[in-house]
Amino acid sequence: MSNIVIEAVGLGKQYRIGATPRGQRNFREVIANAATAPLRNFRRLRSIADPARMGGDPLVWALRDLSFTLREGEVLGIIGRNGAGKSTLLKILTRVTEPTTGYADVWGRVGSLLEVGTGFHPELTGRDNVYLNGAILGMDRPYIRSRFEEIVEFAGIGAFIDTPVKRYSSGMYVRLAFAVAAHLEPEILIVDEVLAVGDAEFQQRCLAKMDDVAHGGRTVLFVSHNLPSVQRLCPRSIMLHGGRILADGPSTDVINRYLAGGAREAHPGHWIDLDEVARTGSGLARFQGIRYSSGSTRHQLQPFTRGRLELGLTAVSNVSRDVNLSVSIWNQSGTKLINADTTALGRAVALRQGTNTFRLTIERLYLKPGAYVVGLWLGDRMGETLDRIESAFRFEVVDPHPERPTVRLDSRYDGPVACRFDVAEV
Ligand SMILES: Nc1ncnc2c1ncn2[C@@H]1O[C@H](COP(=O)(O)OP(=O)(O)OP(=O)(O)O)[C@@H](O)[C@H]1O
Ligand SMILES: [Mg+2]
Structure with missing residues (x-):
């Protein structure tokens, strides 16, 4: 040695x-x-x-x-x-x-x-x-x-x-x-x-x-x-x-x-209380709860089958204001795979005083089987952070047919995200 x-x-x-x-x-x-x-x-x-x-x-x-x-x-x-x-x-x-x-x-x-x-x-x-x-x-x-x-x-x-x-x-x-x-x-x-x-x-x-x-x-x-x-x-x-x-x-x-980082593993369809999780930001408005599903089912997310992630979010605010919010998804090696940020839509979200509920839908999310971490951000229109949660919860994408994998699993060869593709002779 x-x-x-x-x-x-x-x-x-x-x-x-x-x-x-x-x-x-x-x-x-x-x-x-x-x-x-x-x-x-x-x-x-x-x-x-x-x-x-x-x-x-x-x-x-x-x-x-x-x-x-x-x-x-x-x-x-x-x-x-x-x-x-x-x-x-x-x-x-x-x-x-x-x-x-x-x-x-x-x-x-x-x-x-x-x-x-x-x-x-x-x-x-x-x-x-x-x-x-x-x-x-x-x-x-x-x-x-x-x-x-x-x-x-x-x-x-x-x-x-x-x-x-x-x-x-x-x-x-x-x-x-x-x-x-x-x-x-x-x-x-x-x-x-x-x-x-x-x-x-x-x-x-x-x-x-x-x-x-x-x-x-x-x-x-x-x-x-x-x-x-x-x-x-x-x-x-x-x-x-x-x-x-x-x-x-x-x-x-x-x-x-x-x-x-303390983020609990969460199952689809259940509200996750975000009161206790580690966060930064001014706290003028903060996330309160979140739940996810693949849209039409309450079953675990599967690669390709739905390709859709629906998030229900609640946030409490002390004042009425326009805010931007984002949901990011990270893979296990710490790569941010996506960031669905309303800033990119050029459209802020109106927050009322008290409790607010939103639904954020990500279409065609081609995640491979594995575990993922969701991060949340809420900011005012100047970009100042009201609430940032690096890891709100962890969820799994499971392959329904592990014996006939729908996608190859090794991201060293195939990259972190799956894609649909075809080939034809022309
Ligand atoms: N010169 C200093 N005087 C007083 N407090 C200090 C000083 N340097 C660091 N600290 C405090 O010590 C703690 C650790 O700081 P440190 O800079 O080592 O963190 P870090 O892990 O490098 O953070 P970052 O990821 O932001 O670089 C913090 O609470 C910081 O405020
Ligand atoms: Mg440092």
Whole structure:
């Protein structure tokens, strides 16, 4: 078995809400912070020990008693809802911040790409930052020079390489930061959500590069909300929730669990009470209940036979207003298959004060046998979210004749959605 390269033991991180701006902006601050760290730690320990000194600012645990090990060559995905503690974990592993409790041992040179803003010195040019980062990774100048063209080419920033990075757009910044992190041969590559920034083509290149790094036997930690990418890239994933590890195992299982996220499995024709499910949004109006059927039957959905999904929805509102609503359907690996959004119809829905009922019908829904998760969104006409439920419920599509499958089941070959087709000689 290969060597352990990361060992986190009982990691906890406590923040004071409102006291500090989120994250550290640049190298200088990181260095300055490191220099004053012993003093700050002392103060922090005192303030934790003595609640009277806390000055009234509430404290939150961003991470709680978190332990895991990672072996050389493993590619680990880290998923979880906003605020789950993912970035905090990466900041501890890269020594940008220190844990309040526990410790993390890391063996190997770490190349990292954290939230935009960390890792580069804003006053230095792109070129100088490449050399500075290389030096921090323990590379000598001739080696960095030998990779330089490749880095600039990957980043696609051309002549801007001699401009101070503070003048870069956030896209350029991230492209260069990723190019440096991935090309300077770190033994451990740590990437936080880089894909959220660049355009689709750059995202593809990043994923391909991370694939290379992973297949080159190096260790990768990848935080992302892009579940299909996590699924593709990472054999193993950890799911964080409220700063704790809720699941750790094969990505397929962990992603399933994340998507199901408490969503109950629901049978056709029954109202599902949405009062208790996890949600975000202003709450001015909120979904109350939902039920589904394939239209004319109360039986389980079948592929092709009806090809139709009917949803009954109730929502309560404090005021009368026009709203948009959407119903999305996700498959088990976290790909959004469809989004039926009234915004796309160009026609808002009138919501009365009190309880409202709608019927939303999706025609010709060619789902394959399997489990699906339904997400709901209610927003005002400016796009502000009144209510968002990532996973309202889970439902199954079953094949009525498993011995003679109506569609082939393996989405690796046949894609996530079924289609009707025919062929004829002409
Ligand atoms: N510098 C900070 N000061 C105070 N609180 C912080 C700070 N950084 C993070 N937090 C809090 O710690 C918790 C975890 O935040 P973290 O950024 O690690 O979440 P995340 O999983 O990366 O979320 P996202 O998916 O939105 O990136 C949140 O409650 C957050 O508000
Ligand atoms: Mg984050």
